[in-house]
Every structure is written in structure tokens, then in C-alpha cells.
Amino acid sequence: MLLQSKRVAPKGWPFYFMDVSCIMQKNLIMIQVKQFVFNEFEENTYVLFDETKECIIIDPGCYKVQEQEVLSKFILTNNLKPVKLINTHCHIDHVLGNTFVAGKWNLELYLHREELFTYNSTSAWASMFGMVLDSIPEKQIYITEADEISFGISKLRIAFTPGHSVASLCFYNLEQNLCIAGDVLFAGSIGRTDLPGGDYDTLVRSIKTKLLVWPDEMRIYPGHGPETTIGVERTANPFLQ
Numbered sequence: 001m002l003l004q005s006k007r008v009a010p011k012g013w014p015f016y017f018m019d020v021s022c023i024m025q026k027n028l029i030m031i032q033v034k035q036f037v038f039n040e041f042e043e044n045t046y047v048l049f050d051e052t053k054e055c056i057i058i059d060p061g062c063y064k065v066q067e068q069e070v071l072s073k074f075i076l077t078n079n080l081k082p083v084k085l086i087n088t089h090c091h092i093d094h095v096l097g098n099t100f101v102a103g104k105w106n107l108e109l110y111l112h113r114e115e116l117f118t119y120n121s122t123s124a125w126a127s128m129f130g131m132v133l134d135s136i137p138e139k140q141i142y143i144t145e146a147d148e149i150s151f152g153i154s155k156l157r158i159a160f161t162p163g164h165s166v167a168s169l170c171f172y173n174l175e176q177n178l179c180i181a182g183d184v185l186f187a188g189s190i191g192r193t194d195l196p197g198g199d200y201d202t203l204v205r206s207i208k209t210k211l212l213v214w215p216d217e218m219r220i221y222p223g224h225g226p227e228t229t230i231g232v233e234r235t236a237n238p239f240l241q
């Protein structure tokens, strides 16, 4: 009975009572996240888009033609318009599709300037794995924590989270509880720190000061493996206790 009576709009509606149409309108501007798993490192490539159909492509790992076709087909069948190519960091598994994406949709590459260091060491790694890494796309735009990434009517803020690589970035939207975290934080683990530019203490400090300050509901989309939440990692991640 109590519950039922609570549903009755109080006097004065709609001035302070939430109208259902507000919620529906709010839902319309949700950012959608599509995840692909590409290349032999099983890297997560993300496409984010909203109802305007503009999209951004983060860490394209598509290396084989077949993988490039999977990405292209998704963009095409969903009528999406790619407007930005972005790297969280420049380890080999996250940049293998950069040249393809930049060329196919004529995009500039958004990255932190210090990640050029990582890109350079990545070239050497590629030959170790018998892979060919094209040179970095010519048109680059350097971003820092002070910038924002916009597409359609959506915006992502940027967190500077070094430690796994020298200048890893996370892209997040607090209103919609989502974060594309690269290899900084995983479900039950954190990024490795034995690659060039890596440092364990720096990584743990980045996660604690930049990510764990977010609410429990914040969804984390990592560079490998399944998505998780800040709440789960805060309580159960063995590296963060």
C-alpha cells in the first residue's frame, strides 16, 4: 500500500516530480560501446557512438584483413560516421590497425605526445613477433588531461594514468558511468609494468588517485578481457588492497 501511494504524483507535479518523458529523453543520449577482440594479443578495440551516428574508434587492433572487414562492416551496417581515431597508449597490440583506420576514414590520430616514445619501441617489438607495423599515421593531434574528446553530442574526459606505459590515458564519462581504460586496470588485475616506460608504483598510484575516486557503478572497459566496475575492483582486485 505504501509503495503504491508513493507512485501518485504529488501536488505541484510536474514542477518537481520526475516525468517519465525526462527519463526517456535522457536515455536517448546514451553513449553506446561496441567491443571487438582483435589480433593475437586478444586486444579489445572499442567503437563508441551516440544517436547522431558519429563514432570514435579507440585502439584499433585490427591487423588481418578479415579483422579490418569486421570493423568496416560494423561501421557500415550501423550507418556510423567515424570522426576520431584515438590511442589510450601505443603498445603494439593497440596500434596495429591505426594505419588502416586513419586511411579508410581519413582520420587524425589523437594520442599523448609522450606515447611517441612507446610507438618507437613498439616497432622493434613488432619484428620480434614477426609482424609488420606501419609507421605512425602522419596526422597526429596531441592530447592531455586538460582536453576533452567530443563526438556527436557526447563528450569524454581524459585521465592521465601513467605506469603501464609512459603516458597512458583513460577516456571517461561520469554521467554515463563508463571508462575506456586501456591496459591500466583489468578485471582482477592491473597492467604489466615490465615494458619500456612502465613503473609499478606509478601505475598503482595512477589507479588509486584517478580511477578509484569514481563511484562503484563506474564501468571499466579494459584493453583485454571482460568489462568490470570500480566497485568490484575496489573490493576484490588483489593489486589494490
Ligand SMILES: [Zn+2]
Binding pocket: 089, 091, 164, 165, 183
Ligand atoms: Zn599495453
Ligand SMILES: [Zn+2]
Binding pocket: 043, 091, 093, 094, 183, 223, 224
Ligand atoms: Zn594491451
